[in-house]
Amino acid sequence: MARPMGSVRLKKASPVTLAVGAALCIFILYFLIGSSAPDFSASRKATAASHPLSPPTSPFRKTTTGGKLKAPPVAHYNLNDVSTTSQPLENRENILVLTPMARFYPAYWDNLLRLDYPHELITLGFILPKTKEGNEATKELQKKITKTQKYGPEKDRFKSIIILREDMDSPLSSQDESERHKMENQKIRRAAMAKARNSLLFTTLGPSTSWILWLDADVIETPPTIIQDLARHDQAIIAPNCFQRFWNAEKKEMDERPYDFNNWQDSPTALDLAKSMGPDDILLEGYSEMATFRTLMAYLATDDGLLHEEIPLDGVGGAALLVKADVHRDGAMFPPFAFYHLIETEGFAKMAKRLGWQPVGLPNYKVYHYNE
Template sequence: MASRSLRRSNPITLVLALMLVLGFMLFILTPDKSDPIPKTVTPARSRKPPAVQRYHMNTLKATASPISNQEKVIILTPLAKFYDEYWTNLLKLNYPRELVELGFIIPKGREGNLALSKLQDVVHKVQTGKKKDQFAKVTILRQDFDSPVPQNEKDRHALSAQKARRAAMSKARNSLLFSVLRPDIAWVLWLDADIIETPPTLIQDLASHDKAVIVPNCFQRYKEGGVSKIRPYDYNSWHDSNDALKMAGTMGKDDIILEGYREMATWRLLMTGEYKEHGSVHDETKLDGVGGTALLVKAEVHRDGAMFPPFPFYHLIETEGFAKMARRLGYQPYGLPNYLVYHYNE
């Protein structure tokens, strides 16, 4: 018994046991150097959080002096077909480029692909050119649906195509608007892709009236017997009539009133009929419906909820429905009967 007890307490045995325990602990606690932390990875404790952007929306204003107040404008265009004249005219607008953003939405399909290719070429040329000529930002979106009708003038203006065509246009406008309207934008200019001639001062001219919603008169140049003439084009800017209101009262909930068609005699007063050849371009008129060929809107109107209804809204749709929605929100649309912009003549 005595000899066994002495062997258990032998110093050599105790030292070996201690060395074994220490070796095991060292093995466990030593990190594996075969898989080191890459040098490009920043330890979490030293990683900085992303910067926080603050926008003081209460100080964001859209005024009658947009350039002197450095107010940002975004020009939005649903673009199903690319016209060189549209782009040439756009580049002639003399609002400071650093305050201008562009947004486009293009439909699916062969025509959309062609329009996209041409647009990308001209945008790339400008945005890689001189700094002073570059726009602050350019966004191009593609629709996830096709245009419901062909884009030639005859087919797209047929009465039977209007409800589907304008519903699709509303969806395109809303998709574009909700995707690109940033908190520091003061004005939204809706400019159709087939508007090929406007004054270079279009933005500041319209903004100078300090209206929440304002639209010029859209005409079209043409030749008759070799003589250059102009004629009305956009009939969507109008003053309502008792006849139209009575017509709406007899309609089903999904029916819409369309302006400019013999089949629907609304007897509304159209802004095209208020044009005076030598009248002042500053003349204003209150409107119940607006067209979207060149429509300037204070961004707050859209932020408050006014969009382009793709469904019958008080029997109105798209831009005319937008005007009704803006009025319901307390924003009165205005028109300029003698201030002309021109539509492409096919």
Template sequence: MTAGTRLLPARSNRFIIISSCIVLSLFFIYLVPKGDSNCHTLRPIHESAEHFSTQQLPLSFENLNGLKATADAVENKEHVLILTPLKNAEPYLPRYFELIEALSYPKDLISLSFLVSDTTDNTIQYLSNYADSKAGSADSYHSFNIYEKDFDFVMPEGDRHQFEVQAIRRKFMARSRNYLLTAALKNEHLWVLWLDVDVVDYPSTVLQDLISLNKDVVVPNCLLKTEDGSFWGYDKNNWQETTESLEFQSTLEENVVLVEGYEELQTHRVYLTDFPTHGDKLHTIPLDGVGATFTLVKAQVHREGGNFPAYTFQHEVETEGFAKMAKALGFGVFGLPAYLIYHINNS
């Protein structure tokens, strides 16, 4: 060793060697692409998202801008969804289906859906048997769906029209309608018909007739079927507000529910059945409340939030609450005084 040469301690040499190894390791880990099939090189975020959406997650895209009901529904092949909530309805179903089969609207554009609640008869079995009988036939429907949802609401059948039970009964009806609507409504449906199972007479052209008016919500005039053909109004849930009815409502507490057709409560409204029934069948008048014996609704009204309130909404629940809600959303509600349909006398 020559004079003036300085030796580094052994510990310093080890430090330099270890530091160099760490730097080289980091270089290979982060900067050199790997060929291992279990590792992936970094990709831009949009490529990575595209990879996962097409490779690992189910992807569905539907453009809802074209969901528009028109007055030319048959020509445009617009689908109609018929909705009927049921309870112990077996005796009414033969006539119900007889009338639907007679409809002139194309069967392949009609979907039928039912919600059966708290039933003790063979309603579900009858529906199932009927669906089986239509399967594969030339006049089969586009779809046929049966849903069951019990609410444990028990009331003697003979008491269902009593004044005292109307508010609670109608709130349960609202819940059943909302279950049926949310289960059955599909993007293909442009019109929704709410049809009572115990409506026993209406024209075979009724769907085309009502659709031709191109209204958001429209109802015919539902009368009571009588043996002698005498005039008796049935659906008193189709009505107009009056100055007197609005003044009366201003005196009520917010949670008071109004129901129609009872001596115990005079609402001062004008019913659709009060208007003249002669003249043009397709003449319409504006309404503020509707029932659901036969109510045609553009599906858009439901899609944009029009449902059946099971709570007090502007002093209404269920169908009249739906009419109030539809109007609050900016849709029109109309009735046809001279277009007559008939309901069975089951009071």
């Protein structure tokens, strides 16, 4: 007898198949909404709402509380509430200290610990290359961080510390001072430095940051009050004078000499040189092969000068530099390309000026560079 059209006989499922299917369904439900699943919402909410650096960047996983799904957190930041004043200590303003690092100098870290600005208001950020020297520097840095943050006295512990590793190859085979300062290495070296600075800046600048102190890893001596001293000027960009201590064989005593020649006031000669250059050529300072006749802040220091005397600058170095966070938020970065024939920190000064921010320098306020 023919079956009616449309009727289908279903094969009876075995008890084993049904048991496996039921177990699988239970496992899936347990994994997704089970009460024993890790509650990531609390940690992500804390990161979003109170982390000193930035909103969350890792995925949010929904969980249940009393059978109700939690919504992903929403972080609110009012940048009008972030002050950047001449009295950062009194106003408890957050400081971001940023350092590109290829070598680790213990004296650099010791100098950081001597800063008398409250460490709970200071975030440290580092970027290191993935080279043999960079790997060694990272290990030494992490040792110091562990000693300070885990075992050190409370007053020495910093608000937070971020370490980035560069994903680009180092343009130079050696970080020796003689190799770093060869004129033919300057464009590729400083382009790489600019990229490192930008990566560090864009990763660590948070909504609560008031000031950024750029401090090179080989600057080993600053006044403990450098943050307050520079901020008291209430300038958008301010640079101290970077010197180097050395043994003077003629005088048979310790002496000091200028080191950073990137803090300068422009000259007609330099401007004329720029007009004759190709679009990708850059002006360099401190080389006899390219005499610019700029006024260098390094040579303006006087023994009887006023410590807080200001001068306007057209170019700045990065050995030590205090910057209002709003300057970077406005878009001033470190060009890794020829920007009006300037690059890296000097290009940053030019870009900041184009945005309406005037850099200034303090010829008689000194910080000191390591002497190799």
